[in-house]
Amino acid sequence: MNYEEFRREYLAGGLRREMLASCPIAQFETWLQQAVAGNIADPTAMVLATVDEHGGPWQRIVLLKGVSTRGFVFYTNYSSAKAADISREPQVSLLFPWNMLERQVIVAGRAERLSALESARYFLSRPRESQLAALASRQSRPISARAVLESQMNALRRKFAEGDIPVPDFWGGYRVVPQRIEFWQGGAHRLHDRFRYYRDGDGWRIERLQP
Template identity: 65%
Template sequence: MNLENLRREYLKGGLHRDQLADDPIVQFERWMTQIIATNIPDPNAMTVATVDADGQPSQRIVLLKGLDQRGFVFYTNLRSRKAQDLKHNPRISLHFPWHCLERQVKVCGIAEPLSAAESLKYFVSRPRESQLAAWASQQSRPISSRSMLLQQFEAMKNKFGKGEIPLPDFWGGYRVKPQRIEFWQGGVHRLHDRFQYTRQADDSWSIERLEP
């Protein structure tokens, strides 16, 4: 396999300081609106990076399910590997790889657990099968086979019947309060445009250009 010659130019245009919103959440919403308009699958997919107690980083794909001035929201099993990592080290990084627009966004911040009420509000909005799957899967735990997973799913279907499915006590969400947000736009000759927003002590944002 020869990977050395896999390359292309980035020609979709640059990014200039006067094009940026003063607020990175506003800027992110602009870019998110544009990526949704491309109709790519899962435009809200993001890589979530955490670090375990031994200092080993780990990454996985999660869907962004909420965004406002308080931060970026996602949901997970609270016994999962990522949740265990966040329990001892709440520092987290998110990455949005929007290759079709030659863009990336990186978010670094602190993950804070959502309240049970916030998690419940989202949980009841999910399809019933997704609610059952949350009960059926002990996320990140070893399992002998897929058939065993399906048996656990069927067991949950039988348990709850046609009744209301309660919020599992081991399932919930996190809000990532951003400390730094970087916007990356591909550039010709690998002279990419990168701008980093950094949160200040008064919660305002400074903006600086980074070398590619």
């Protein structure tokens, strides 16, 4: 197979400065709503990039669970590899790959833990099986077989057959406070449109970037 032949033109539409909101979060929410309306699979899926203990980048997909002018929220196990990376280097990057719309959004910022109250509020809103899974998995740690994980899950089902499931102290959320946000719209003949928002005091500055 010749992968060099895989190409297509991006003709969904251009992006101009006058089309942009002054606040990147407002612009992001507009694009996210359009991604949802476009029936894109997993529109809230985002690639989270961190730096590991060897100084190398590592990426994985997580789900966006909240966005505001304060930042972008996701949840995880605080003992996971991503959490360990963040504890050493809180500067992270997010990527929203909305390929069907010929768009992507890239966020660079600092990841900060949510309060215990914020994390507990979201945990208690999750389906019961998801709550149990958070307790059962010691995320990112080796395990000998899937059967061991399933056994741990079944044991928790029996233990908490009645009553509420406690919020684990090793689980919670992060908010990525953005410093830069780039909006990319595919263009014909690879002349893509790119605009990057930078923090500028209490506001934002917008620059067009060459493709």
